[in-house]
Amino acid sequence: MNNAGDRGRRGRPRDPERMRRVLEAASSQFMRQGFGNTSMDAVARASGVSKVTIYRYFPTKEALFEACIKGRTQAVFSDLSPAELDPNDPRGALTRMAERFVALKRSDLGIGAFRAMYAAGGQQEAACRAFFRQGPAQLVAQVARYLEAAQKAGSVALDDATRAADQFLALFFGVADIRALLGLGKPTTQQDREIIAQNVRMFLKAYGVGDAGPKP
Amino acid sequence: MNNAGDRGRRGRPRDPERMRRVLEAASSQFMRQGFGNTSMDAVARASGVSKVTIYRYFPTKEALFEACIKGRTQAVFSDLSPAELDPNDPRGALTRMAERFVALKRSDLGIGAFRAMYAAGGQQEAACRAFFRQGPAQLVAQVARYLEAAQKAGSVALDDATRAADQFLALFFGVADIRALLGLGKPTTQQDREIIAQNVRMFLKAYGVGDAGPKP
């Protein structure tokens, strides 16, 4: 049975399962080895789909790459919803958001995504733009939304929520993160917990109201 | 005339000028396009040194790459010496260090270095290690050294200078920096000035003593 879009098409319908396999295999390879070191033959082999078929869906290697980015960034960043975070408990809320963020960033996927995108920087502009919009920009917006709620609740004091959100997330791009991106070893879970605690504390010393923050 | 190491060598001595040209051309290309997209033929062409000669000095492309990193990281990071910074004026000192750091990071060289290294991550471990040691690690140590002096002078209050230095530098890895690394456009000098001012202010709200910081 065809879906509505293919109504009236004469020949054999496309098999979406195949494309799913192609995108999965290609994403995995791109994230692990980058764009340059991934061959279409390897993708075909890993996905079990013939190279010719892949080229029927994606006219060039670049097009396949971009499709992978679009799919993966959503998977990487979408499950971070601050909807139910308590505006009166910034320490807890920020810690929870940071935990999610760090977990994503430390995953092979997160590391691979940043690596592949940086490597592609300046040469795959469309893909980079998509990555930025659906990745980092999205995250900052989400944190900023929470900070605005906390600001209204009087638990933080800041003048620009977006900038503060940017600063908060940037704190997790320190040497530990650089080391991980360079492939020199990830921090342990315990070390990450420590980093998160220190960064939340530092952030709240600057912007918090109450125990750790400056009284206005 | 030969130098001491070549004393007694029979034939024609090596020409260091040639190697300088090779390293310069190779660095430029590696930083601009990354490891994978730079060909030895192009390096030979750009440097005016024949490929065979290059291979006499560097057995493989990887070896040349590593030599470039070693040379460039020193050039990039070494001119940031906080020796004469005033421990009693953390706002001014941090601003000056940040200005230097941001200028380096925004240069084609700085962007290229990070890009190339991230792209090489997991595949050129020796080069990455050298880059990390002589780059980010060095910088954090320098900032930490200043913060310790300021701590002694009583102008900041912190418990771990190295971590604080790491946090300070990490603040400059926010979305503006990500955009630049992705090739989506650098911030203007004015915007960078703004970013620096905001980050210094935020840092001193957390750790400063006096006007902006919390009294202990």
Add this chain to the structure above:
DNA sequence: GAACATGTATACTGCACAGTATCGTATCCA
């Protein structure tokens, strides 16, 4: 069943590039 789109398998073209071989030349030392 005819017409048509999707799929596989395999071989091929064309190109870029790492690294080598050869030969001739330039420059140093003894």
Add this chain to the structure above:
DNA sequence: TGGATACGATACTGTGCAGTATACATGTTC
């Protein structure tokens, strides 16, 4: 002057890979 080493120019080998061509099989719709 002669032996030794550093260079250049050029052509070559081998390989990996993007993308194509061809021939055939499979499923869908009319």
